[in-house]
Amino acid sequence: xxxxxxxxxxxxxxxxxxxxxxxxxxxxxxxxxxxxxxxxxxxxxxxxxxxxxxxxxxxxxxxxxxxxxxxxxxxxxxxxxxxxxxxxxxxxxxx
Numbered sequence: 586x587x588x589x590x591x592x593x594x595x596x597x598x599x600x601x602x603x604x605x606x607x608x609x610x611x612x613x614x615x616x617x618x619x620x621x622x623x624x625x626x627x628x629x630x631x632x633x634x635x636x637x638x639x640x641x642x643x644x645x646x647x648x649x650x651x652x653x654x655x656x657x658x659x660x661x662x663x664x665x666x667x668x669x670x671x672x673x674x675x676x677x678x679x680x
Contacts, residue, residue, distance in 0.1 A: 591657040594667055598652020598660075605649065606637040630655060645678030 631653060634646040648670050654660045661667040673680055 589657070590663065591660050594652050594661050594664070595654075595657075597667070598649050601649045602631060602634060602653065605634055605641055605645070608637075627655065642674075642678035644674055644680045648674070 634649055635641050635643070648667075651670075652660060652667070661670065
């Protein structure tokens with residue numbers, strides 16, 4: 586599968602997830618371990634963001650979850666679409 590703009594949106598969602606969760610995914614040492622961790626994360630998904638911190642607003646958590654959809658067709662399709670969704674949130678992450 587070739588990388589697309591939706592791959593970038595997944596990566597952006599992963600960065601947001603880690604920033605909001607307050608921790609990075611498990612660190613690994615070798616390239617093989619990193620690849621295995623990435624594959625597992627993609628196949629199994631990540632726990633819902635609010636399991637790390639219930640104070641994260643639901644609209645913000647839903648935005649991040651959509652970025653991290655395993656099915657690329659379910660993610661935001663363009664950066665403009667993601668920007669519009671981000672623009673709909675206030676400074677507190679609420680609609």
